[in-house]
Amino acid sequence: MDKRTLTKQLKGKAQELGFNAVGVTDPSPPPHLDVYRRWLEAGRHGEMGYLASARAVERRTDPCRILPECQSILVLGIPYGGPAATQRPVAGMGRVAAYAKGEDYHEVLKPRLKALVSYLEGLAGHPIANRWYTDSGPIMERELAQRAGLGWIGKNTMLINLQRGSYFLLSEILLGIELDFDAPITTDHCGTCTRCIEACPTDCILEDRTLDASRCISYLTIELKGPVPENLRPQIGNWIFGCDICQSVCPWNERFATPESDPAFMPKSEAVNLEEEFQRSTQEFNRKFKNSPVKRAKRRGYLRNTAIALGNTGGPDAVPALAKTLNKEKEPLVRSHAAWALGQIGNQLARKALKQAAALEKDRLVLEEIQAALKQRFN
Secondary structure, rough: OHHHHHHHHHHHHHHOOOOOOEEEOOOOOOOOOOHHHHHHHHOOOOHHHOOOOOHHHHOOOOOOOOOOOOOEEEEEEEEOOOHHHOOOOOEEEEEOOOOOOOOOHHHHHHHHHHHHHHHHHHHOOOOOOOOEEEEOOOOOOHHOOOOOOOOEEOOOEEEOOOOOOOOOOEEEEEEEEOOOOOOOOOOOOOOOOOOHHHHHHOOOEOOOOEHHHOOHHHHHHHHHHOOHHHHHHHHHHEEOOOOOOOOOOOHHHHHOOOOOOOOOOOOOOOOOOOHHHOOOOOHHHHHOOOOOOOHHHHHHHHHHHHHHHHHHHOOHHHHHHHHHHHOOOOOOHHHHHHHHHHHOOOOOHHHHHHHHHHHHHOOHHHHHHHHHHHHHHHH
8 A cells, every 4th residue: 555545544533533633754753852952941931851861852853862763753632622611710619720621631532542553554454663651751742743833832831723622632652664755844824923931920931932831820730739829829720620721812722723622522510619619538539530631630739729829719618618628627738728728818717727827837948837827918
């Protein structure tokens, strides 16, 4: 079978499996590796040390370092989100990034990627060397996607497709067989628009189409494992896992994209009651998020985020739950952010809870948060 026919049939199978954007590119080294290196040198990756390891950087310099036999890279996009992704803040309710409202995409896409490789081997009549990833490997996937014709990298660093916007997940299969390559997208369709930059609450989007991850709400609520910097907490609003702001304001999502979502990524529920979430036990958290991307934050990070959201949007009704956590929660990280939230609410019941906790608290960092909340709001 000639490579053009082989590629056409493989793309057709990919579309049958739910990948509505499919392209093929060559395995040449990424041309913008210097931008990535400067990004790392500037510390824009925050605490994500796995991005900066010598081995990870080396493997990103050339896909053939991952798969020496690589001749082609199949790049795939699968939709998620839709109108629910632009849901507006509601007092007492938390927000979760659109991609995390359904099943964990890592688990959903693995069997589909395996099925594609098996299908290709069946067409070719022999085994084919391969490696596949979905947001999990040392490759510059958005750059590969641009080279494969799936879209362009927007000012918000997201890959944007003319027909589908940016609400889709990427996967890649490195293949030891030559396929028919697609033309890259070379036109910047962002033009003079800067809506994403202006809308970002933490000013994390930079002029060179990178972002300061250490200020990004997605990083702060997922990747950061310790305390959230106090000066950034108010900007998080009621996001408790991830953020969609820079996508939701993008005209290519607002006006031109056709809303669609793979069934696996349809929201299981829209409403996230902050007070209810804040009182989840370890068992309840593990049970609720067993097959969800949210489990990546772990319970301690999720409740830390929920405390911040309660401090930003909660009223007097949230004080009892915060006070109970401040006194009984085992995780110091959660207690410290509950203290901050009580300080933000700032009524007399909150003051009483903080004073009572100050007399009993043994953890130094938690005690510092309690004292800071009392000093800031009640002195």
